[in-house]
Amino acid sequence: MDSPAQNKQPMAGLTLAALGVVYGDIGTSPLYTLKECFGPHLGIAPTQENVLGILSLVLWALILVVSVKYIAFVLRADNKGEGGILTLMALARRHVPARVGWPLLLLGLMGGGFFYGEVVITPAISVLSAVEGLEVMTPAFKPYVLPLAVVVLTALFLIQRHGTASVGRLFGPVMMVWFASLAALGVHGIAQNPEVLYAINPYWGVHFIAEHAGLGFLALGSVVLAITGAEALYADMGHFGRRPIRLAWFFYVLPALALNYFGQGAVILADPAAVSSPFFHLAPDWALLPLVVLATLATVIASQAVISGVFSLTRQAVQQGLLPRMSILHTSEMEIGQIYIPIVNWALLVSVIIVVAGFQSSSALAGAYGIAVTGTMVITSLLTSTVALRNWRWPALLVLPVLAGFLVIDVPFFAANALKIWHGGWLPLVIGFMVFMLMTTWRRGREILLERLSEQAIPLEGFIEGIEAYPPTRVEGTAVFLTSTAKGLPHALLHNLKHNRVLHERVVLMTMRSVDDPYVPEEERVKVSRLSESFWRVEAYYGFKETPDVHDVITDCAKQGLVFELMETSFFLSRETLVSTDRPGMARWREKLFMWMGKNSLRATDFFQIPTNRVVELGAVIEL
Template identity: 65%
Template sequence: MHTQIMQAHNKQAMTGLTLAALGVVYGDIGTSPLYTLRECFTGHGMATTPDNIFGILSLIFWSLIFVVSIKYVVFVLRADNHGEGGIMALMALARHYVTHSARWKVVLLGLFGASLFYGDAIITPAMSVLSAAEGLEVLSPSMQPYVMPIAITVLVGLFALQRFGTASVGMLFGPVMLAWFSILGLLGILQIVQAPGILAAVNPWYAYNFVVHHGIGAYLTLGSVVLALTGAEALYADMGHFGKAPIRRAWYGLVLPALVLNYFGQGALLMLKPETIKNPFFLLAPQWALLPLIILATLATVIASQAVISGAYSLTRQAIQLGYSPRMEISHTSENEIGQIYLPFVNWALLVAVLVVVVIFKSSDNLASAYGIAVTGTMLITTLLFFVVARVNWRWPLPLALGITIFFGIIDTAFFSANLLKLFSGGWLPLVLGMVIFMLMTTWKQGRKLLFDRLREQALPLDSFIENLESYPPTRVQGTAVFLTSTLHGVPHALLHNLKHNKVLHERIVLMTIRTEDVPYISDESRLEVVQLSPSFWRVVARYGFKEDPSVLNVLALCEAEKLAFELMDTSFFLSRETIISTERPGMARWRERLFVWMSKNALRATDFFQIPTNRVVELGAQVEL
């Protein structure tokens, strides 16, 4: 009886997770039918002949099978970093095991893939919401002037609500997307029964015949076929929130069948009425159902946008923890879900970028030219990093790892190169965005390394310094002084400045270093390392995962178990606040040094980021020349 109850409970929990995954993970790929088939024809002047309809449908179907169903759902979901997924988690997993000489190549690949994701996070809300609002033109052509204002209003409202978190509205995501996918499948079935012969498009011969007969035209069409795959990366990125099983169940059980039925239903409609190519998705619905469908489509696109916005928050936090971004304010919007966070700077920067994109491109047709490069670039990088993990981490035989990588690499390269041909008609946008963010990330990482090198040059050896102070102590005062330091060897500059200017030393000195590891989470048992260096000096090393928020107060609480107790009102925290000056010394280019100085000035203060009580902090300035 107990076993049956447990099985029922587990089944109920799995159903709940599957529904939640349906809402969060599949919003982007689930709204692709709004524009994909239309763009395949209108974007390249392809005639709506039966051969072309069958060929393009076959390309879409087999792309969904090979790229999503096999590559991501079967293979890439296996590459979890302690349960977490996404391009940064994959990069951290891959670089952890490769040789030092190959590590920088893995890092550069991962960083560029992450940078392209931000381009996707800007284009997806603009493309999706515009596509849904354009359904009003089908309802009545006189509504055309209102499409852009409505899209802008929806987008501003979406970003304005972010600070309240997705905890409350998140429960609606699953049921809404369940209704959305059910309607997708139903609309497709209703049209397929009128032209059942369209189902023959599952035969890959039609895709092959289309490519052979159209040559460069078919190659160009791949740039639009890939729109059916947008959001596939979310399967992997959101694995940590739901787990592999719910994501796989939702894909095979509902999402894939609903998408295929809808695409084939649009194909059947085009076979009967080729003129419906102007908007085959909304023209699937009878006139009376058009307005409810537009409302449901708008809700679905908002959910799709929410998924990439949340992904941008998560990716930024990972970049901060791994040392590729300045510290920023991070707010937790849920008491129960650790992954639900809000970054004000990222939120408003995304909104401004999205609105600029909407105003510049004006319609989803124009935006389709920009959409695809970011997605396919990230897909190709994921394939390359997967090879590293399969070969180095899992020890797969070279023929197996190489064979899988080459197969999926050819598909990804075909899609990516086809989208590159759209470079001058809008494809430049995600590439420019990606390259700017890549430059910012690498500048911050290199600048921090250069700063630490300069500080290390000036640092005194720690061992001899402690030995000298214990032998010839200065005036000691009551209490504990905690000095935050990034190095384990040199004397912290704040300690030197305090001793130099105040001529006193606290009776107990704690040198605290907070490190971020290449794993998402660290258990409390493995978090802390406490070493007594002398009668009055202690070293504390705290380790955090790249999906955790470091907290000095949490570290102090854990220290009690290591026989190092703290009385907070008797403890002072000393931080060094560097004033960085760009110089002609070898290091980085002067413009990058100036950029790094600007980023440093605008970074969140260490006091706030490490959650240190502000009334117990003493900041001591230091001037550092790069």
């Protein structure tokens, strides 16, 4: 279901915008896909039979994986218009028992980890492959390729804090020119050798796999480069809706990609030496420099799309309690999705520069690329099939064959890429494992922390009755105690009463809750309930695409009869000092990792935008 905001925008404008954001990654794949399919590491001779076989595999991978799986099937699994691997995980767990929900959670977190691994490699391989076009012009440019790629990537990450709203308007038109150029270059190549069109017949792909046995299987590890970025179709659904994404794909992107790949195949048949860089050999000499510039712009746009995607995924993980609180800045007053997360941005910049300096060429990086993408593809198939079975109530007799059909494609792609682990494939796996470990440790640590707090909690009902019957000294004003759970007495309240021996004349227990939906309707945002003459409870609900704000909560409370005078209100927070112990829960090293993450997380006052001059923090020691 498309959001109301999307429905109000012209379809042509949304489709053009989708070109700029959704298809940047998959749209720059022609720069390196066929180059790697015929690379020296595979040793596939550029004969007519082999070229037609590879082209057929690429074409039908685009049709079956992107058109059938993602466009026709996965895009149906939306959460109020939003997509993405964590959204899919939440949907899959919504109607399953707890014993099934836990494995689905682990699958979703693995998919999220794979995405981070992919994001580190995408800007590096894309920009490098574009700048390497200078070498086709003249080998004299070779020493400058690496420094120029580093400069372009550094500039890309430096502009993130300023937002991309202004330059973002150029993304659609630039990518429109890019895809038009892909199509034109493809037609130019096909005209010289029309027999490449025989590759439309899937026979050539099947024949290639059958004839080459093990080598054909290995080739799948390079063929999959043609569909990297397919996950972006689903992740970016919330920005554009299904229909613009589908229109852009079927009427513009898919034809342009198919024509370009076939044109590259024609060039390879005409000149086998062109396998060193078939994309740039498609262009006449006079067009090489403009094409390198256009390709660099396209790869920067593709990189920007995945960077924005990782910002969105990180915010969603924070809101769902999978990562600690971080500073999240909005870079646009008009677009809620334009955010910037400094720590993620700088971590990505350092990682990408290290990767570029370490691998030094797009061909070397191709070995690392693919395993994260195909791993996410397998997970997406499993989670979407669960959604179809449990949420959409499709019969198992329909879901199981569909799942089997997808896995017949996904698993061989993943297995072929798994063989590249020692040639760079370890990189996204290491990154993915690190992110997975951080997410699972933070989530489990929070669960244990809440368990420990609950053990020490005093029942709220009996406490309030006692306070109202035998009141302590009361002072003017309102005290707001932020608590992560609605059960039991907040530790900050207990410590305040114990040490200061006073209580404000009005006490509000406020809990911020995250939900699995992207947005919470305004009328459902805040729930106010009166517990006694002087005690109130406030529960505020936020979706994973929203930013909690105490000021907004206070405004909503006033509409329900609970009016705050901010200058007479104090906010009390509990600051827990964690101590690692031998108690059952987590391994000691994970407890220490959780403690480190907690120390470096954003303070609650900043995350919830609480006025710092109205905050009182009270400490508590908690044994994990």
